[in-house]
Amino acid sequence: MNFTLKIWRQKDAKSKGAFETYQVKDISADTSFLEMLDILNNDLVHAGKEPVAFDHDCREGICGMCSLHINGLAHGPGQAATTCQIYMRKFKDGDTITIEPWRSAAFPVIKDLVVNRGAYDQILQAGGYVSVRTNSVPDANAIPIPKADADESMDAAACIGCGACAATCKNGSAMLFVAARVSSLAKLPQGRVEGARRAKAMVAKMDELGFGNCTNTGACQAECPKGISIAHIARLNREFLAAKIQD
Amino acid sequence: MAFKLDAKIPQGKLAEKWSNHKAAIKVVSPANKRKLDIIVIGTGLGGGAAAASLGELGYNVKVFCIQDSPRRAHSIAAQGGINAAKNYQNDNDSVYRLFYDTIKGGDYRAREANVYRLAEVSNLIIDQCVAQGVPFAREYGGLLANRSFGGAQVSRTFYARGQTGQQLLLGAYAALNKEIAAGSVKSYPRHEMLDVVVENGEARGIIARNLVTGEIERHGAHAVVIASGGYGNVFFLSTNAMGSNGSAAFQCYRKGAGFANPCFTQIHPTCIPVHGTQQSKLTLMSESLRNDGRIWVPKKLEDVKALRAGTLKPSDIKEEDRDYYLERRYPAFGNLVPRDVASRAAKERCDAGFGVNETGLAVFLDFKTAIERLGKDIIKQRYGNLFDMYEEITDVSPYEEPMQIFPAVHYTMGGIWVDYNLMTTIPGLYAIGEANFSDHGANRLGASALMQGLADGYFVLPYTIGDYLAAKIQAPKVDTNTPAFEEAEKAVKEKIAKLMSINGKQSVDDIHKKLGHIMWENVGMARTKESLEKAIVEIQALRKEFWKDVKVVGDPMSFNVELEKALRLADFLELGELMARDALNRAESCGGHFRSEHQTEEGEALRHDEEFSYAAVWEYKGMDEAPELTKEPLIYEETERKQRNYKD
Numbered sequence: 001m002n003f004t005l006k007i008w009r010q011k012d013a014k015s016k017g018a019f020e021t022y023q024v025k026d027i028s029a030d031t032s033f034l035e036m037l038d039i040l041n042n043d044l045v046h047a048g049k050e051p052v053a054f055d056h057d058c059r060e061g062i063c064g065m066c067s068l069h070i071n072g073l074a075h076g077p078g079q080a081a082t083t084c085q086i087y088m089r090k091f092k093d094g095d096t097i098t099i100e101p102w103r104s105a106a107f108p109v110i111k112d113l114v115v116n117r118g119a120y121d122q123i124l125q126a127g128g129y130v131s132v133r134t135n136s137v138p139d140a141n142a143i144p145i146p147k148a149d150a151d152e153s154m155d156a157a158a159c160i161g162c163g164a165c166a167a168t169c170k171n172g173s174a175m176l177f178v179a180a181r182v183s184s185l186a187k188l189p190q191g192r193v194e195g196a197r198r199a200k201a202m203v204a205k206m207d208e209l210g211f212g213n214c215t216n217t218g219a220c221q222a223e224c225p226k227g228i229s230i231a232h233i234a235r236l237n238r239e240f241l242a243a244k245i246q247d
Numbered sequence: 248m249a250f251k252l253d254a255k256i257p258q259g260k261l262a263e264k265w266s267n268h269k270a271a272i273k274v275v276s277p278a279n280k281r282k283l284d285i286i287v288i289g290t291g292l293g294g295g296a297a298a299a300s301l302g303e304l305g306y307n308v309k310v311f312c313i314q315d316s317p318r319r320a321h322s323i324a325a326q327g328g329i330n331a332a333k334n335y336q337n338d339n340d341s342v343y344r345l346f347y348d349t350i351k352g353g354d355y356r357a358r359e360a361n362v363y364r365l366a367e368v369s370n371l372i373i374d375q376c377v378a379q380g381v382p383f384a385r386e387y388g389g390l391l392a393n394r395s396f397g398g399a400q401v402s403r404t405f406y407a408r409g410q411t412g413q414q415l416l417l418g419a420y421a422a423l424n425k426e427i428a429a430g431s432v433k434s435y436p437r438h439e440m441l442d443v444v445v446e447n448g449e450a451r452g453i454i455a456r457n458l459v460t461g462e463i464e465r466h467g468a469h470a471v472v473i474a475s476g477g478y479g480n481v482f483f484l485s486t487n488a489m490g491s492n493g494s495a496a497f498q499c500y501r502k503g504a505g506f507a508n509p510c511f512t513q514i515h516p517t518c519i520p521v522h523g524t525q526q527s528k529l530t531l532m533s534e535s536l537r538n539d540g541r542i543w544v545p546k547k548l549e550d551v552k553a554l555r556a557g558t559l560k561p562s563d564i565k566e567e568d569r570d571y572y573l574e575r576r577y578p579a580f581g582n583l584v585p586r587d588v589a590s591r592a593a594k595e596r597c598d599a600g601f602g603v604n605e606t607g608l609a610v611f612l613d614f615k616t617a618i619e620r621l622g623k624d625i626i627k628q629r630y631g632n633l634f635d636m637y638e639e640i641t642d643v644s645p646y647e648e649p650m651q652i653f654p655a656v657h658y659t660m661g662g663i664w665v666d667y668n669l670m671t672t673i674p675g676l677y678a679i680g681e682a683n684f685s686d687h688g689a690n691r692l693g694a695s696a697l698m699q700g701l702a703d704g705y706f707v708l709p710y711t712i713g714d715y716l717a718a719k720i721q722a723p724k725v726d727t728n729t730p731a732f733e734e735a736e737k738a739v740k741e742k743i744a745k746l747m748s749i750n751g752k753q754s755v756d757d758i759h760k761k762l763g764h765i766m767w768e769n770v771g772m773a774r775t776k777e778s779l780e781k782a783i784v785e786i787q788a789l790r791k792e793f794w795k796d797v798k799v800v801g802d803p804m805s806f807n808v809e810l811e812k813a814l815r816l817a818d819f820l821e822l823g824e825l826m827a828r829d830a831l832n833r834a835e836s837c838g839g840h841f842r843s844e845h846q847t848e849e850g851e852a853l854r855h856d857e858e859f860s861y862a863a864v865w866e867y868k869g870m871d872e873a874p875e876l877t878k879e880p881l882i883y884e885e886t887e888r889k890q891r892n893y894k895d
Contacts (some may be wrong), residue, residue: 009483009610011805012805012806027525028522028523028525030522030523031525031526032527034527035525035526035527038525038527038756042754042756042757044800045754045755045798045800045809046752046754046798048798048800049800050800050801051800051801051808051809053806053808055315056489057314057319057320057321057488057489057490057525058321058323058324058489059489059528059530060324060530060531060636061489061636062323062324062410062412062413063314063319063321063323063324063488064316064319064323065314065315065317065319078639080635080791081639085636085639085640087639088636089641089642097782100847110459110806111805111806114806116315117315117316118315118316118436120316121316121318121424121434121436124420124421124424124427125425125427125428126420128420128422128424129379129422129425130378130379130380130422131425132375132378132379132422133303134296134299134300134303134422134705134706134709135371135375135705135706137374137375137377137378138374138378139374140373140376140383140389140391141333141335141391142376143377144385144388144389144390145385145389146385146389147385147386147387147389150382150383150384150385151382151385153380153382154382154384154407154408157382157407157412157414157417158410159320160413161316179481184380184382185380187382188380188382190377190378190379190380192379194769196561
């Protein structure tokens, strides 16, 4: 298969970027999207040109390192899949494909398609944990947890922190990301103890870092590679309100 | 000068060694911990857990990772589960049984005392993770669920769907975040350690490259902990993440740390087969699938031909025409034999011509019987995400047709030599998790990597490091303006300048693929004296080629992925040779190391305990010099060593 690629190139955070056009040829349908970029990059290196910088690591859809808006869609055309899990059979021979970095003010571009998602780390540092010390814990089976609660907690905990939700939101809101962590811990007795403090601290940090507000468009849920439901945002809102009322 | 190795294994009965040791080692008071600095390299289960626990204790910790966030370390990709000797299933599990299975699974090439300690602390790990809010799978009664993994006859594996590594790592990452917020840990994402600084024989800090700006930085500390994972990517194609590399460990080796059993590589039996030359990595299908999946190839070669021609579907082949070869050869363990055994058995069938895809390098993993027995819904609950992942990659639904699988490089049991305190041969330099060599012998059991990473990080290193640091409480902050730091920084800068100046004709990936090919063909699943000698010559030649003909484009003082890859490949090109040398020295078969000359009549690994019951510890002598071997004898006080038997 042959493709025309329009790729966002930007030297560094300070420089202005622009689209450049490239051709890739003889790509197998079983090649993954990132392998297709590897092939382009190898050609660029041979031509003495700088390869396109993009983030990636595990290539199994779990590390959350890969990103990209592909033809305007976060993580490309797949349903509930990350960019690294997209295969070229999803495209038609001869297609023109536009590739951009995450577009979010809170995720500044580092180079080409690579962005800085440190803001997500900062939100979790504000309260996305249970304050237990190593070794200062009861037996694992001391507190039974209803299976349904554990399952729902796991649904939320599947978040890979890739940034697609904020990047795709017209308000640039990180609510789905924040909600996934708050909700996952809220469903467990271990997380309940600090529930109120957590919800307030994480939301405050999110606001401080310049993420927008949620207007319930549901775009985040549609683009989330792990299919995380906006029902968790409802739970975050309940947690947050309850905490505020207590104040 | 050969190493004087002292493993510091405590005296006393096996079951009492760890308790005795903890009672005997020194501790550092809270007031003094505040004065001491520790550097941790890597933020996977080992590094993340260690950094968080050390920060909690009051040390000043700096933690480095090459990814954009500590949460992305490759531990995250572990699917199946984590072992612990809880005996929650009442199936007569115990610390001793987990210890014994691990020693036996490692084909009697691990240290008894270390493995026993690992089994001992395994239960604490599960308690810790539950308290952190890890949503492990539960039964309807609200208690924790378990499943079975290879090499065990009990159900001791705890899991969170097919994302156990992710959930455990998010637990460690959350603990780390708590400490970052408290100010006890400082995080350096997108930083790569390029050298360890050794002064007066002790580890004093590191040289790191800021991967965003390209700046070379000096960081001093009273102790350095390497938790940078394994070196499986020497094979180019493996299940490791693209960025996983052996460079941090290799720098330690170059600076004088012993490197033990480098040839012990785990080839995982259930990966999606290679599809073509454009492939960048291999995808694992969790071992947990072998709980319900049955592995087979056709009995008749004409069926194999028809499958390859596409005139026959796997599901068309009748039950009596299928060879469930693991169940046939190993009745007691069946499809749940350890990984090395399962991988070799797949190779044996494919070598005999029964490989089921067009390359002849694939076998089936079939869920038909399980779906008939349990129904599609239960199978979906258990393995849904893995089935989806398989279908996404191959365009085939495992609910309809069996998966195709083939072995692939997955894990390295070898690594930096450490004593019982997890300290390397360089005082003040520690290695934990996959980066060290200590617990898995010649073959790691499934669901034990997560166990070891967290055991080292949460429950071993935080105690043992105090024994060394107790002597440093009067020491001032490490001065990084010393000749040792200057020289190390200069050497790093010269190496980078050299790589940038070659401007040859081959890309880093071109050469890495060649290395991978040499490794897989000659230092892979079956090795011979001839293949290993050939590999050594070929790798040496390829290394020369690299230093003459590699092309690294871009600016070193910027975000430059090609330079990152070139630096890592330079080390892989030495590490590959070391692996081949170690494999050549070890003229026996054990675990994942299979020398074709040394097998039983039935084709099983044949150990030579008299000659090779030791850890092979290598000392660096220079890029083109042969390394020197020192042997750490493995003394078995508790276990009787036998030919591993998974038949009855």
